[in-house]
Amino acid sequence: MNIPLIDLKAHHQALHAEITSAIQNILERTDFILGQDVAKFEEEFAAFCGTKYAVGVSSGVAALELSLLAFGIGPGDEVLVPAHTFTATAAAVSFTGAKPVFVDVDPGHLDSGCDQTRRSHHPEYKSDDSSSSLWPASRYGPDSRDLQKT
Numbered sequence: 001m002n003i004p005l006i007d008l009k010a011h012h013q014a015l016h017a018e019i020t021s022a023i024q025n026i027l028e029r030t031d032f033i034l035g036q037d038v039a040k041f042e043e044e045f046a047a048f049c050g051t052k053y054a055v056g057v058s059s060g061v062a063a064l065e066l067s068l069l070a071f072g073i074g075p076g077d078e079v080l081v082p083a084h085t086f087t088a089t090a091a092a093v094s095f096t097g098a099k100p101v102f103v104d105v106d107p108g109h110l111d112s113g114c115d116q117t118r119r120s121h122h123p124e125y126k127s128d129d130s131s132s133s134l135w136p137a138s139r140y141g142p143d144s145r146d147l148q149k150t
């Protein structure tokens, strides 16, 4: 029996006219890199997040890499990443020159965001060690209290 996981056609159908018209406008303006739609997105997303700025990038992995670079992560650093996540989490760490170190996830919420997880799975981790960082990836919704502590 073939059980479809997701019906992308049905999702797309509802948005087809809006997406087609937006793409058509981009093509007509030849806004192939950045342009007014990206600027509008950045402005609206910043407002949604309650931040001063938002930066649109080409992919999720690029967003992760840039965030790590903004924190000064690079060669010589270790970043703890959950063993249960998409490959982009560790790839972004590698792209900066830092070393991804896989840690197991908490069986309660399948994330590696809490300090307890850090300590139990990476005993050499010390919270005052600036060369060791934790990069939580929320696959199923974070336990916000744990992420706040992180």
Ligand SMILES: Cc1ncc(COP(=O)(O)O)c(C=O)c1O
Binding pocket: 058, 059, 060, 061, 062, 064, 085, 086, 088, 089, 137, 138
């Ligand atoms: C947890 C996580 N991080 C990063 C990405 C990467 O996104 P992109 O494929 O846009 O680079 C994904 C994609 O599924 C993801 O699930």
